[in-house]
Amino acid sequence: MAYFSRPQSSSAVRIAQPTDSDDKTKSPQKKDSSQRQCRNILIYGSCRFQDKGCIYYHPPPSSTSTDVAPEAPAPPSLSAQAVNAPVFVPRTSLDVVPTAPSAQSLPFTPSDSLTPYYTSQEVDYEDPSLSTYFGTAQSTFLRQPLDYHLYSHPIPDTFAPAHFISDNLREELQKRSEAVHTIPSIPYHVPEELQGYHSLIPLEPITPERRKLVSWYSTVYRATSINDGAAYVLRRIENFRLTHHAAFGMIESWSRIRHPNIVRIREAFTTRAFNDSSLVVCYDYHPNSQSLMELYFRSLSPSALHGQLSAASMNRIPEATLWTYIIQIANAIRVAHEAGLAIRMIDPAKILLTGKNRLRINACGIVDVLLYDTRQDTGLAQQEDLVMFGRLVIALCCSSITALNALPKALEVMGRMYSAEIKTLALYLISKPGPHKTIAQIMELIGTNRLVREMDEMQTANDRLEAELMSELENGRLVRLLCKFGFINERPEFAREPRWSETGDRYIIKLFRDYVFHKVDENGSPVVDLSHVLTCLNKLDCGSDERVMLVSRDEQSCLVVSFKEVKACIESAFSDLSRASR
Numbered sequence: 001m002a003y004f005s006r007p008q009s010s011s012a013v014r015i016a017q018p019t020d021s022d023d024k025t026k027s028p029q030k031k032d033s034s035q036r037q038c039r040n041i042l043i044y045g046s047c048r049f050q051d052k053g054c055i056y057y058h059p060p061p062s063s064t065s066t067d068v069a070p071e072a073p074a075p076p077s078l079s080a081q082a083v084n085a086p087v088f089v090p091r092t093s094l095d096v097v098p099t100a101p102s103a104q105s106l107p108f109t110p111s112d113s114l115t116p117y118y119t120s121q122e123v124d125y126e127d128p129s130l131s132t133y134f135g136t137a138q139s140t141f142l143r144q145p146l147d148y149h150l151y152s153h154p155i156p157d158t159f160a161p162a163h164f165i166s167d168n169l170r171e172e173l174q175k176r177s178e179a180v181h182t183i184p185s186i187p188y189h190v191p192e193e194l195q196g197y198h199s200l201i202p203l204e205p206i207t208p209e210r211r212k213l214v215s216w217y218s219t220v221y222r223a224t225s226i227n228d229g230a231a232y233v234l235r236r237i238e239n240f241r242l243t244h245h246a247a248f249g250m251i252e253s254w255s256r257i258r259h260p261n262i263v264r265i266r267e268a269f270t271t272r273a274f275n276d277s278s279l280v281v282c283y284d285y286h287p288n289s290q291s292l293m294e295l296y297f298r299s300l301s302p303s304a305l306h307g308q309l310s311a312a313s314m315n316r317i318p319e320a321t322l323w324t325y326i327i328q329i330a331n332a333i334r335v336a337h338e339a340g341l342a343i344r345m346i347d348p349a350k351i352l353l354t355g356k357n358r359l360r361i362n363a364c365g366i367v368d369v370l371l372y373d374t375r376q377d378t379g380l381a382q383q384e385d386l387v388m389f390g391r392l393v394i395a396l397c398c399s400s401i402t403a404l405n406a407l408p409k410a411l412e413v414m415g416r417m418y419s420a421e422i423k424t425l426a427l428y429l430i431s432k433p434g435p436h437k438t439i440a441q442i443m444e445l446i447g448t449n450r451l452v453r454e455m456d457e458m459q460t461a462n463d464r465l466e467a468e469l470m471s472e473l474e475n476g477r478l479v480r481l482l483c484k485f486g487f488i489n490e491r492p493e494f495a496r497e498p499r500w501s502e503t504g505d506r507y508i509i510k511l512f513r514d515y516v517f518h519k520v521d522e523n524g525s526p527v528v529d530l531s532h533v534l535t536c537l538n539k540l541d542c543g544s545d546e547r548v549m550l551v552s553r554d555e556q557s558c559l560v561v562s563f564k565e566v567k568a569c570i571e572s573a574f575s576d577l578s579r580a581s582r
């Protein structure tokens with residue numbers, strides 16, 4: 001069987017006709033290197049190293065012209081002598097026959113993903129050494145433009161910093177994904193299984209100074225659901241005795257609320273698995289989130305935490321950020337109030353920052369159960385929500401949890417550092433309850449302009465995320481290609497043919513794989529150049545007409561073949577395998 005059986009339409013150049021026997025056994029005697037013509041002369045018409053120690057034969061300029069392959073599209077048929085030519089040492093990724101700089105221009109993205117071309121090396125076309133290097137090649141192999149319509153074009157502007165998207169988005173997502181698997185270094189005791197959840201991990205150390213939630217201690221765990229394998233948060237209220245099962249009706253009402261500014265509640269149950277009677281409420285888990293308390297107050301010195309308003313100027317939250325927070329919290333309150341519920345706990349420790357400037361009110365529903373017996377009027381509870389909201393705004397403005405205890409001083413600080421609108425809003429929130437003091441009224445105070453601006457920022461963030469996702473599509477294409485290589489290359493036997501992966505089209509695939517991944521430099525050291533790999537895989541995937549020269553490992557044969565042809569070989573070999581696997 002011939003090694004180089006290629007697709008009919010192939011323009012690959014056959015250099016030699018190897019037999020079916022091993023590469024090693026078919027190696028003919030090599031000539032003395034000084035008699036062998038330099039392969040760079042054959043391919044490029046010149047050798048950069050001619051006067052710099054290249055040991056091979058360099059014919060005078062007039063005689064080389066006849067050896068150079070004719071112009072594309074008619075593929076050159078190299079002489080049999082070429083088989084014995086010295087090895088052509090690929091010079092990093094630049095040995096792909098170059099095209100005009102305009103066709104080479106690469107989309108820019110600041111992302112660090114394996115996105116096509118994004119990490120590509122720049123070719124300096126002004127570099128005189130390169131122009132000599134590519135001199136003849138440009139007229140020999142015309143580089144076809146890439147099939148750009150097959151690529152997504154992220155617009156660089158899309159990746160500009162966004163109000164709701166972290167500049168280190170990928171890093172943050174990676175950290176979130178890792179956070180799902182972290183475990184504390186200190187020992188802890190938890191039940192192995194709890195009402196359909198396993199792998200419980202406490203999310204906070206249990207310290208003597210911990211605060212009570214209403215009148216009970218609570219502990220928060222991350223746990224994995226047996227049903228869907230996802231991670232959730234279980235908030236356990238220790239030593240809580242549920243007297244009215246109807247209290248769970250409140251949990252049911254909360255579980256119907258799905259809102260981007262409220263941590264979703266899933267279910268609640270009581271348990272004795274912790275050797276007490278505990279109430280457990282299950283919420284969505286937002287890995288690596290931080291509460292406003294952790295972010296803005298815990299890092300302060302104890303004196304600042306307890307009211308030294310001078311801390312405010314040092315930890316000032318920018319006004320734009322403050323408005324974003326106000327709008328999101330107001331929006332969460334609006335949704336709860338419209339559903340006939342009250343949040344009942346608007347506390348910096350119970351508001352999570354789950355992404356850049358993205359807030360979610362946490363632990364909703366739990367106070368409804370804990371205080372079910374007292375049956376507070378919902379209208380009153382809603383009014384209290386607004387007062388708690390006002391206190392929070394003042395605390396954030398003054399970087400002090402207890403700022404409200406010295407209201408005149410707090411207002412002075414606010415007036416100095418923020419616009420009058422924030423002060424007016426905060427004062428209205430903490431004012432006496434009244435029939436017209438509603439969350440709808442608060443929304444009006446915030447004003448349409450600010451709400452619309454917020455909407456703009458959200459849409460910009462959405463565009464940015466879509467662009468990021470678009471580049472991930474490209475990664476998916478490359479992974480599929482790599483999988484195909486994996487299925488084909490080095491397959492020990494197929495269709496009763498032990499040398500299937502080494503013969504026919506598959507031989508071209510093998511050589512191409514070597515070309516992409518097993519390059520060596522002039523000294524024989526491996527070239528580990530990711531941009532070369534990405535460039536090749538992308539050109540392969542879009543079936544570019546651009547051609548590359550593939551050299552066998554024994555250096556005895558080479559093929560000039562287009563990415564399109566290699567793609568056809570891979571498609572054909574892979575479909576053979578797929579058909580046989582059915």
Ligand SMILES: Nc1ncnc2c1ncn2[C@@H]1O[C@H](COP(=O)(O)OP(=O)(O)OP(=O)(O)O)[C@@H](O)[C@H]1O
Nearest residue numbers: 203204211220233283284285286287289290291349
């Ligand atoms: N739904 C959640 N997703 C991710 N992390 C959460 C979630 N709920 C709570 N956490 C984290 O669990 C930890 C404990 O939460 P908790 O609400 O008890 O806050 P806390 O700071 O201990 O407040 P307190 O002092 O009132 O107990 C915090 O680090 C918080 O960020």
